[in-house]
Structure formats: structure tokens, C-alpha cells
Amino acid sequence: MSAPVTTRRIKSGFFTGLVALLCFLAILPLFLIFADLVRKGASSIDWDFFVKIPVAAGQSGGGVANAIVGTAIIVAIACAVGIPVGIGTGLFLAEYGLGRLGWLVRFLADVMNGTPSIVVGIFAWTWFVKPVHHFSALAGGVALALLMVPMLARTTEEMLRLVPHSLREAALALGYPRWRTSLRVMARAALSGIVTGTLVGVARVAGETAPLLFTALGNINFDTNIKEPMQTLSLQIFTYATGPFEDWHRLAWASALVLMTLVLALAMAARWATRKRYGD
Amino acid sequence: MATETLVQLETRRLSALFGRNVIVREVSLPFPRHTVTAIIGPSGCGKSTFLRCLNRMHELSEGGWSTGQVVLDGQDIYGGGVEAVDVRRRVGMVFQRPTPFPTMSIYDNVAAGLRVNGRIPRGQMDETVERALRQAFLWDEVKDRLRGSAVALSGGQQQRLCVARAVAPAPEVLLLDEPTASLDPAGTQRIEELCTELKARYTIVIVTHNMQQAARVSDFTAFFYMGRLVEVGETQQLFTKPNDPQTEAYITGRFG
Amino acid sequence: MSTTIPQTMSQATVEPIVPVSTVSAAPRPTRRYYGDRVYKGLLTGLALTLPLLLVAIVTELAVSAWPSIHKFGFSFIWTSVWDPVNEVYGAAPMIFGTLVSSLLALVIAVPLSLGVAIFLTEFAPRWLRQPIGFLVELLAAIPSVVYGVWGIYVLIPVLRSYAAPAIRAVLGWTPFFNGIFYGNSMLAGGIILAIMIVPYIAAISREVLLAVPATQREAALGLGATRWEAVWGAVLPYGRAGIIGAVMLGLGRALGETMAVTMVIGNRHDIAMSLFQPGYTMAAAIANEFSEATSAMYLSALFEVGLVLFVITVGVNAFARLLVWRVARGTAVGSKAL
Numbered sequence: 001m002s003a004p005v006t007t008r009r010i011k012s013g014f015f016t017g018l019v020a021l022l023c024f025l026a027i028l029p030l031f032l033i034f035a036d037l038v039r040k041g042a043s044s045i046d047w048d049f050f051v052k053i054p055v056a057a058g059q060s061g062g063g064v065a066n067a068i069v070g071t072a073i074i075v076a077i078a079c080a081v082g083i084p085v086g087i088g089t090g091l092f093l094a095e096y097g098l099g100r101l102g103w104l105v106r107f108l109a110d111v112m113n114g115t116p117s118i119v120v121g122i123f124a125w126t127w128f129v130k131p132v133h134h135f136s137a138l139a140g141g142v143a144l145a146l147l148m149v150p151m152l153a154r155t156t157e158e159m160l161r162l163v164p165h166s167l168r169e170a171a172l173a174l175g176y177p178r179w180r181t182s183l184r185v186m187a188r189a190a191l192s193g194i195v196t197g198t199l200v201g202v203a204r205v206a207g208e209t210a211p212l213l214f215t216a217l218g219n220i221n222f223d224t225n226i227k228e229p230m231q232t233l234s235l236q237i238f239t240y241a242t243g244p245f246e247d248w249h250r251l252a253w254a255s256a257l258v259l260m261t262l263v264l265a266l267a268m269a270a271r272w273a274t275r276k277r278y279g280d
Numbered sequence: 281m282a283t284e285t286l287v288q289l290e291t292r293r294l295s296a297l298f299g300r301n302v303i304v305r306e307v308s309l310p311f312p313r314h315t316v317t318a319i320i321g322p323s324g325c326g327k328s329t330f331l332r333c334l335n336r337m338h339e340l341s342e343g344g345w346s347t348g349q350v351v352l353d354g355q356d357i358y359g360g361g362v363e364a365v366d367v368r369r370r371v372g373m374v375f376q377r378p379t380p381f382p383t384m385s386i387y388d389n390v391a392a393g394l395r396v397n398g399r400i401p402r403g404q405m406d407e408t409v410e411r412a413l414r415q416a417f418l419w420d421e422v423k424d425r426l427r428g429s430a431v432a433l434s435g436g437q438q439q440r441l442c443v444a445r446a447v448a449p450a451p452e453v454l455l456l457d458e459p460t461a462s463l464d465p466a467g468t469q470r471i472e473e474l475c476t477e478l479k480a481r482y483t484i485v486i487v488t489h490n491m492q493q494a495a496r497v498s499d500f501t502a503f504f505y506m507g508r509l510v511e512v513g514e515t516q517q518l519f520t521k522p523n524d525p526q527t528e529a530y531i532t533g534r535f536g
Numbered sequence: 537m538s539t540t541i542p543q544t545m546s547q548a549t550v551e552p553i554v555p556v557s558t559v560s561a562a563p564r565p566t567r568r569y570y571g572d573r574v575y576k577g578l579l580t581g582l583a584l585t586l587p588l589l590l591v592a593i594v595t596e597l598a599v600s601a602w603p604s605i606h607k608f609g610f611s612f613i614w615t616s617v618w619d620p621v622n623e624v625y626g627a628a629p630m631i632f633g634t635l636v637s638s639l640l641a642l643v644i645a646v647p648l649s650l651g652v653a654i655f656l657t658e659f660a661p662r663w664l665r666q667p668i669g670f671l672v673e674l675l676a677a678i679p680s681v682v683y684g685v686w687g688i689y690v691l692i693p694v695l696r697s698y699a700a701p702a703i704r705a706v707l708g709w710t711p712f713f714n715g716i717f718y719g720n721s722m723l724a725g726g727i728i729l730a731i732m733i734v735p736y737i738a739a740i741s742r743e744v745l746l747a748v749p750a751t752q753r754e755a756a757l758g759l760g761a762t763r764w765e766a767v768w769g770a771v772l773p774y775g776r777a778g779i780i781g782a783v784m785l786g787l788g789r790a791l792g793e794t795m796a797v798t799m800v801i802g803n804r805h806d807i808a809m810s811l812f813q814p815g816y817t818m819a820a821a822i823a824n825e826f827s828e829a830t831s832a833m834y835l836s837a838l839f840e841v842g843l844v845l846f847v848i849t850v851g852v853n854a855f856a857r858l859l860v861w862r863v864a865r866g867t868a869v870g871s872k873a874l
Contacts, residue, residue, distance in 0.1 A: 012762035016659050022651020023660075026738065027668065029731045030675050033686050040689070088582035096576060098342075101583070107857070108586045114785065114853035115593075116792025118819045119846045122826065122839065123593045126600060150586065170379040173337055174393040174445070175369035179575030188383050200677075207679025210794040210819070214826055234681050234795075241685045242799060249689065256682045267677050271670065363569055 034260075041257030044250050049258075053222045054236075057245065064255050066222040067236040070137065071262075073224060074216055074232055075206050077141025082148030082205075083198060089149065090156025090194075095182045097157065106157070109150040120146050121211035129215055137230035140216030144205040151204070155197030159190040196270045203266035207259060209234040233259040288313040288483045289334065289371075289453050294348035296329045296338055303329045306348070307509045309502055311453070316475055316484040318498035318515065320491055322535065326507040327487045331455050334485065335371040336364040353452065369397070372446035373455045377462050378438035380430035380445075387426040389441055393449040408448055415481070416444035417474055436467025443474060447482070454478065456486040460493065472497050491531065495519050503527045593846070601840035603833060612840060618805040620830065625837035627844065629805045633722065633815035634845070637797065638790040640726030640811065645734045646783055652734070653741035653779075658753075658767050669742075676735035684799030687728045692719045692800060695727075700812065711809040718802065722815040725801035729790045737786035740860065744778030745771060781859030788853040792845065794819040818845040 052063035089109070093102055124143035129135055163186050171185040172178070187194065209232075212218075217229035218239060224230075233255050240252035289311040296304035304326040311317050319327045332338040333346050336357060349356045357367045372393075380389050390409045394400055400408075409426070413419040418440040422433070430441060439459060446454060456475070460468040475484055475497045488494050494501050495515060502512040503524075511524040522528045529535060598605075604612065608625060615626020652672060656665055700717035707713045717723075748771050756766035772779070802814020803824055818841050829835040 008762050008765065012764035015764040015768070019651045019655045019659060022648050023655040023668065026648040026652045026734050027671050027675070030671055030678075032690070033678065033682070036686060036690050037682070085582050085585055088579055089586060092579035092583035096579065101580070105583045105586050107854075108590055110857045111850055111853050112586065112590065114788045114792070114849060116794065116819055116845055116849055118792070118794045118822050119593070119597070119842050119849075122822060122842050123596055125826075126596050127592075146589065149589075153583075153586070164379075166375060166377055166379045167381065169337070169340075170375060170381070170442070171392075172340060173335060173368055173373040173375075175365050175396055175449070177365050177396075177569055178572045180396065180571070182575070185381060189381070191383070203677055207677075207681070209679070209681045210823060213823060234679055237681045237685060238795060238799075241681075241688060252685055253689075256685050259679060260682055263677050263679065264674070267674060365569055 037253065037257045037260055040250070041253035041255075044254035045257065049254060054220055054251075057243075057248075062251075064231075064233065064236055064251065064258070066219065067231045067233045067255065068258070069222070069224065070216070070219070070230040071206060071232040071234070071259075073226065074137050074141045074144065074212070074230060075202060077138060077226065078144035078148055078205050079202060080145075081142055082145035082152065082201070085145070086149040086152025086201070087156050087194065087198070089153035090160065091182060091187065093153065093157040094160035094186065095178070105153075109153045112150040113154065116210075117147060117208055118210040118213075121214050124211060125214040134227070135215060135217035135229040137216050137226040137228065140212045140230065140232075141226070143211035143215045144208060147208065147211065148201050148205055151201045152197060155200070156190075156194050159193030159197060160186055162193065163189045192273050195273045199266050199270035199273065203263045203270070206266065207234055207263050209238050233262075286312050288353060289485075290351045291330075291334070292349040292351060294330070294333055294346060294350060296326070296333050296344070296346045298341070299343040303507055304333070304346075305507045307504075309509055309512060311483050311485055312500070313483055314479050314481075315499040316479050316486060316497055317500040317502060317512075318494035319485065319487045319502045319504060320489075320494050320530075321504035321510075322530065323489075325504045327504050328457055330504065331373075331457055331485065331487050334453070334455055335373055336367045337373065339364070369393070369449055370451050371453045371455060372449070372451035373457065374439070374442050374446050374459050376458045378435060378442050380433070380438050380441050382429075382431050384430060385427045386422050386430050386433070386441060389430045390444045390448050393445055397449065409444075412444040412448035415447055415474075415478060416440045417470060417477075418444055434467075436463050436470060439463060439467065439471060440474070443471070443478075447478070451482065454482045454484045456484065458487055458489060461489065468493075491519075503530060505530070597839055597843040597846060601836055601843045604836035604840040607833070608837075608840075612837075613844070616805070616807060620834050623831065623833050625833070625840075627818070627821075627837075627841050629807050630816045630818045630821050630841060631844065632807050633725075633801070634791055634817040634819070634848075636811075637722055637725040637729055637801065637815065637817055638787055640722070641729035641733055641790045642783065642787055644727065644730035645737060645786060648730070649734045649737035649741060649782075649786070650779070652738040653745055654767060654772075656738075656742055657745040658763070658771070672735045672738055675731070676739070678732075680732070680793060680795035681799075683728055683732055683796035687724060687796055687800040691728060692724050695719070695721075695724060704812075712811050715810045715812050717812040718814055720800055720802035720814050721812050722801060722808075723811040725797050725815065725817070726811070728796050728800055729793055732793060732796060733786040733790050736789050737782050740782035740785055741775075741779050744775045744782060744860065747778070748774045777859050777862050781856045781862075784852055784856030784859065788849055788856060791852065792819055792849050794823050798823050818842075 049063040050068065051065050053066045054064065055062035089105065093106055096102060097106060120143055124139055124146065128139035128142055167185055167189060168181055171181040176185065212232060212235055216232065216235065218235040219229045219231045237252050237255045237259065240248040240255065287310040291307055291309050293306045293308055294304065295302060295306055307330060319330065321327050329338060334350060338344045338346060346358070350358060352367070352370065355362065381392060384392065387409055390412050391405055394405060394408060410419060413422065418437060421437060430438065433441060460471050463471065472493060475486060478484060486497065498515045500512060501515045501518045503510045503518070505526055511518065511522060511527045513523070518527065519531060522531060604625060608615070612625065612627055613631060614628050616628045617624050617626045618629070619625070656668060660668065696717055696719050703713050752770045752774050753766050756770035757763070761769060797817050798820035801817065801820060803816055803820055804814040805816055806813065808815065822838055822842055826838055829838055
């Protein structure tokens with residue numbers, strides 16, 4: 001038997017409010033974290049911060065120039081390897097992915113998207129550091145690429161599948177060979193979505209730390225040689241935040257603010273790339 | 281011998297299947313040069329599948345294959361050594377729904393079929409695009425915005441753009457698969473006028489659900505039922521005095 | 537079948553379009569097109585990296601872990617001793633800690649995530665949906681290490697000063713919340729994990745709910761249900777499998793999370809009932825000790841931890857994907873780089 005209507009209405013209103021409250025609570029940490037990043041980090045950011053490298057432990061001053069440049073270099077390496085392989089796999093899945101190999105690759109991409117990044121890190125160590133007995137930015141970049149590939153593969157495929165089938169037919173009927181249809185028509189139509197997916201992928205790997213712990217390792221000096229260990233913002237934050245010096249903690253907050261700004265910029269760029277799309 | 285040059289495209293015992301399902305059975309149908317042939321019949325009778333065999337699009341569908349011959353200017357397009365891609369450049373197609381390439385301008389859409397054949401000097405391409413748009417009765421409406429987006433055009437204009445795109449590479453045959461199905465009466469009328477004009481240059485095959493359209497537009501009409509070609513003849517004759525009782529039943533609306 | 541061809545043909549003479557194709561009326565030899573074969577080969581090669589990568593990872597982990605597997609066998613999983621000096625390794629505290637922290641994270645995160653998903657799909661006004669969706673995406677974009685910094689210097693002090701006393705006052709009699717609150721604790725680990733996995737569970741749940749046909753909700757409303765009753769009684773049950781899948785995917789993420797956890801959980805090889813105590817997870821252990829591993833057996837033990845972690849995570853993820861696919865029919869639900 002259903003309860004009187006007013007009781008049910010009140011109940012409905014209550015649960016609606018509850019759901020709204022839960023939603024608010026879920027998002028609240030975002031604002032708290034941002035506020036703290038600004039409060040505790042902004043004051044340490046000055047010109048020196050961007051151009052100087054860290055000073056000796058315990059001393060004040062110095063900056064994170066090496067970490068910023070290092071992040072850029074390692075992310076660039078990751079992109080150089082990860083973007084072609086990732087998008088290529090996505091193109092494969094969209095164009096030839098209906099068979100058994102396609103099913104397998106798709107399933108594995110989904111599974112590997114959930115692989116812990118630390119596991120990827122120790123794998124990269126075994127394959128790219130141990131044989132040469134040397135940590136390097138190159139190994140770090142490749143480790144990050146291993147994370148990027150399954151991500152990009154799936155988002156690229158998803159974007160390509162959104163392109164209407166009729167467009168493909170129209171191109172084929174014009175005498176376009178399959179490869180040209182796939183690239184010049186389908187990929188072109190899905191381009192903004194593919195770019196978005198790529199930017200989101202880049203944003204994610206730019207903030208990664210675990211895969212770099214045993215590959216790029218970190219470096220207190222300014223070194224752009226990719227065969228040498230290299231510092232990134234994420235590694236810097238980890239070292240400084242868990243270190244013993246107050247000054248380091250301050251720098252950790254500032255670096256976190258810089259990293260967060262970078263990630264935010266990439267996320268906004270990703271949104272901007274699909275600005276023509278609306279709604280759910 | 282006179283028949284040979286009169287017939288540009290011809291199917292000989294063409295059957296089309298999806299896996300084990302026979303959709304089109306042993307159809308032998310000639311298409312005389314510079315005429316419009318309409319293919320009519322109830323839903324599911326195999327009209328579109330048949331049409332898609334004429335430019336080797338059917339084999340692109342999952343499980344699609346065919347037997348028999350389709351002879352274009354004396355050459356079997358399914359013969360060994362013939363590339364499907366070449367066939368599709370000689371036999372153009374316009375689909376039910378307008379499908380302009382959304383990321384390309386009007387100009388680029390029309391030129392799309394030209395670019396696959398290699399580099400063409402700019403002046404020549406401009407001329408070709410203009411002629412194609414004129415043939416499609418679209419030139420006057422878009423000549424000032426060739427660089428504009430193709431998807432900003434109305435539905436009828438987009439379909440005419442697709443016609444321009446299909447004729448720009450100078451195909452020999454033009455296939456129209458229910459081209460006015462998604463258009464309003466005004467748009468429909470323009471496409472029908474186009475057919476009548478274009479047959480001077482191309483051999484046209486049009487699949488249509490609309491018998492009145494077939495009567496208005498075509499020289500010959502072929503009636504398909506359950507995958508078989510039931511009857512084909514001059515349009516006037518087929519619609520006034522059909523030979524086959526099934527044809528008569530369909531035309532008079534007793535089923536369909 | 538009657539065929540008639542007209543006896544007269546109009547000899548239309550019109551200028552042809554400037555011929556741009558190389559087609560002529562007479563049959564001519566056709567070119568061979570290799571582009572498609574090259575393209576397919578190239579893409580297939582690129583796509584094969586994924587299966588090969590998976591095989592490589594599993595093989596490498598297994599090979600590196602073999603000495604440890606061989607020496608300790610199954611006791612590795614339930615031994616609590618982790619003694620590098622005497623070369624005895626047991627991963628039980630790490631496995632325990634991984635499971636407990638992840639489960640705690642789920643307990644906190646699931647209501648919050650479902651709240652977000654339900655609010656966004658059913659109740660939020662249209663103009664609010666995109667902004668909130670974007671904010672949730674941003675939560676997912678925050679790097680783990682930034683969560684860690686916030687965890688150490690904001691969350692833990694707050695827990696220590698306000699939350700722990702409050703919890704102890706109410707629940708201190710239970711074995712889960714007694715003892716001194718050390719700051720770095722399982723509780724802190726669970727909370728930070730919860731915040732981190734909320735966006736994942738929320739995003740996938742939202743897509744699952746969107747995939748539920750509108751007719752389900754409409755049918756319930758048509759029968760006189762209130763909005764909440766329609767959601768609870770018609771929409772949610774329909775998407776149940778998918779939501780469970782979403783939760784499991786969140787679990788999969790929590791299991792593998794490294795940096796934020798290792799910064800707040802205390803990193804102690806200990807099995808304790810109280811959430812106020814420090815703990816350890818498999819991922820945190822690897823992160824902490826891999827560079828310190830002085831002997832081959834130590835390293836091998838850590839690889840074995842990695843292997844166990846990998847197998848558990850892959851298993852959970854694979855199962856979760858199957859559940860989500862059932863509702864969302866094979867689209868890339870939840871595979872966006874969130």
C-alpha cells in the first residue's frame with residue numbers, strides 16, 4: 001500500500017536534497033585543495049622560482065627550473081611515443097576492429113587503463129634501466145607512454161565511432177580507398193574529439209609520479225640530457241613534501257600549485273577543443 | 281551490335297547475397313546510354329542492394345557478396361584485375377540522406393572526388409567545380425560562399441551539393457538511391473528536374489519508393505519484387521499497360 | 537520478362553566536363569592499389585603493441601618474482617614478517633592494508649559518487665550539469681602527489697584535531713577506532729583514496745544512468761511515482777549491473793593508487809584492527825622500498841608484490857568491464873582518460 005501522497009512527496013524532497021548534498025560534498029575537496037594550493041603556494045612563487053634550480057638542503061631560496069624543464073622534456077618523449085601508437089591503435093580499432101584481434105585489443109586496452117602505474121614503473125625499470133644500469137629521462141618518458149597508449153586508443157576509437165557511418169559510405173562511393181577514407185574523412189571529422197582525448201591524456205601523464213620513481217629518478221641539477229636522470233615537478237613535490245625541511249614543504253606547495261595550473265590549463269584546452277559540442 | 285553501344289551498363293544474372301541470404305536473384309537488366317531508369321518495388325525487395333552492386337559498394341557491407349556480371353562499357357567490373365576503387369570513380373552515387381563532409385567547405389566537398397585522382401592545376405579545378413555546381417542547379421546559390429561550410433546549407437541544397445560532388449569527377453553512370461526521401465516537395469522537385477537535365481551527360485539509375493516520381497522522371501522503369509526483376513519496360517507503357525499481373529497489382533496499389 | 541530498348545536514341549551532343557579522371561571509354565589496364573594493404577599492416581602493427589605489452593609485463597613480473605615465489609610459496613600471502621635483514625618476506629600486512637584501505641574508500645566514496653551521478657542525471661537543472669561535470673573531471677585530473685601534499689599538511693592535522701576525537705567519542709568503544717591517532721593512518725589513507733576515486737565512479741555511473749532508456753523513468757512517473765521513487769524504483773535497478781561495475785572500477789583504481797597513499801598511510805608493516813593505526817599497501821611498499829632493496833631476494837619479493845597487485849587489479853578491472861559492457865553495450869564507457 002502506498003503511503004499518503006504528502007508523505008511520499010516529503011520523502012522525495014528529502015532524498016533529492018540528500019543527493020544534492022552528497023554531490024556538494026563530493027566536489028567540496030576540489031575547492032578546498034585549490035584554496036590551500038593558492039594560500040600556501042602562491043607566496044613562494046616569484047621569478048626565481050621559475051629560473052633557479054634547487055639550492056643545497058637546508059638553505060632557503062632556489063627554484064624549480066630543472067623540474068619544469070624536466071617535466072616538459074619527459075612529457076614530450078611520452079607524447080612522441082604514446083601519441084602515434086595510441087591514436088594508431090584507435091584508428092585500427094575503428095577501421096578494422098570488428099574481428100577477434102580487434103576485440104582482444106579493445107579489451108586489453110580497457111584492462112590496461114586500470115593497471116597501477118607503479119607496476120608500469122617497475123616494468124619500465126626492468127626493461128629500460130636495468131639493462132643499461134642507468135636511470136634516464138628516456139626510460140621515464142617511455143614509461144609514461146605505456147600509460148598513454150591504452151588511454152588514447154580508446155578515446156580515439158570512441159570519437160571515430162561517433163562519426164556517422166553515412167560519411168564513410170559517401171567517401172567510399174566517390175572512389176576513396178579505405179585508408180584515405182579512414183584518415184581524410186573519418187579522422188578529420190572526429191579530429192576535435194581526438195585532440196581533446198590527447199590533451200586529457202597528456203594532462204594525466206604530466207602529473208604522474210610513480211612510473212618515474214625508478215626510471216627518471218630525479219635530479220637536483222639542471223640537465224637536459226635525456227640519457228641522464230631528470231627531475232619533474234611531480235618528483236620534486238614528492239621529495240620536498242616528505243622531506244624534513246620547512247623550506248622544502250613551502251616549495252612543495254608552490255610546485256604543486258604550478259603543476260596543478262599546468263594540468264588545469266591542459267584540461268581547459270581539451271574542453272575548448274570541443275567547444276562546438278553541447279550537452280550530455 | 282547496335283545494342284552494344286546503346287547499352288552503357290548492364291547486369292547479367294546478377295545475384296546479391298548477405299552470407300547465405302539471397303537478396304537479389306539473377307537479375308539481367310540493361311541500362312541504355314543517356315537514359316533514366318527507375319527501379320521501383322515494395323520495401324525489402326532488394327532495390328537498394330541491387331543498386332549498390334552497380335558500383336561495388338555491396339561488398340563493403342558485412343557479409344555482402346555477389347555472383348554474376350556487371351558490364352560497364354564492355355568490361356565486367358567484377359572481373360579479375362579490376363579495382364573496386366576505379367569502378368566507383370566511374371560510377372557515382374547519391375544517397376538517401378545528404379552527406380556533405382562536415383569539415384570541408386562547399387568547394388572542397390565538390391572537389392573531394394577530384395583530389396583522389398591526383399593533383400590537378402588550380403584553374404582546372406575551379407572550372408570543374410563550377411561546372412559541377414551548375415549541373416546540380418546550385419551554382420547561383422552558393423557562388424559567393426564557396427569557402428563557406430557545407431553543413432550550413434539547407435537539406436535540399438546539401439543534396440544538390442552531393443549531386444555536384446558525384447558528377448564532378450565525370451563519372452559515366454550516376455546512381456541515385458532514393459535521393460528525395462528526406463527532402464521537402466520543393467527540394468524533391470529540383471532533384472527531379474536535375475535528373476531530366478543530367479541524362480544528357482550520364483546514364484542514370486534511380487531507386488525510388490515513389491511511383492509518381494518514377495513516372496515523372498524516368499524513360500524506363502524496372503519493377504522488382506522479392507529480389508527478382510519482374511518486369512522492365514518503357515515507363516509510359518509499364519504504368520499504363522503492364523504485362524505482368526504482379527506489376528499491375530503493385531502499380532494499382534493493391535500491395536506495397 | 538520483357539525488355540524493350542528504344543529504336544531511336546537522342547544523339548545529344550554536349551561538351552563533356554573537362555575530363556579530370558583518367559577514364560576512357562575503352563577498357564584499359566587498371567592500377568593496383570597498395571595503400572589499403574600498407575595502411576592495414578601499419579595499424580595492425582601499432583595495435584599489436586597492447587597484447588605484446590601485456591604479455592611482456594606479466595612475463596617480466598613473473599620472471600623477476602620467481603626467486604621469491606620459489607622460496608616462499610603461498611606463505612608469502614599470509615606471513616606478516618617482512619624482514620630484509622634475515623631475508624624473510626611476507627606480504628600479508630600489505631595485502632591486508634590494500635584491501636582495507638580500498639574498502640574503506642569505497643564505503644565513503646560510493647554514496648558520494650552515486651549522489652553526484654543521480655543528481656546530475658535526474659535532478660540538476662540543465663544549466664548546472666556541464667559545470668558540475670567539469671568540476672568532477674577536474675577532481676580526476678588532480679595528480680596523486682598533489683593529493684598527497686594536501687593529505688599530509690591539511691587533512692591529517694584536521695583529522696587529528698577535530699575528526700579523530702569526535703569519532704573516538706562516538707565509536708571509540710569499537711576495535712576500529714580505538715587507540716591514539718597517529719596522523720598517518722589507515723583512516724587518512726582511506727579518506728584520501730575515497731576523494732580520489734569519487735570522480736571515476738561518478739563518471740561511469742552517470743554514463744550508465746544515461747544509458748537507461750527514458751521510457752523506464754517515464755513508465756514509473758506515469759504510474760504516479762514521485763521523482764525519487766521513479767529513480768530508486770525504476771532507473772537504478774535497471775542500471776544496477778553497470779553501477780556495480782562502476783564501483784568495481786573505482787575499487788580497481790583504489791587498489792593501485794600509490795603516491796597519495798604512501799604519503800599519508802604511515803608505511804608500516806603491520807596488521808591492526810584500528811583505523812587510527814598506520815598501515816601499508818602493496819603499491820606504497822613498492823614505491824617506498826624498491827630503491828632501497830639491497831639484495832636480489834628483496835627485489836624479487838617486491839616484484840612478487842607487484843605481480844600480486846597486478847593480478848588482483850587486472851582481475852577486478854576485467855570483471856568490472858564486463859559488468860559495465862552489459863549495460864552500456866561495448867561503448868568506451870569509463871575509458872575516457874579520466
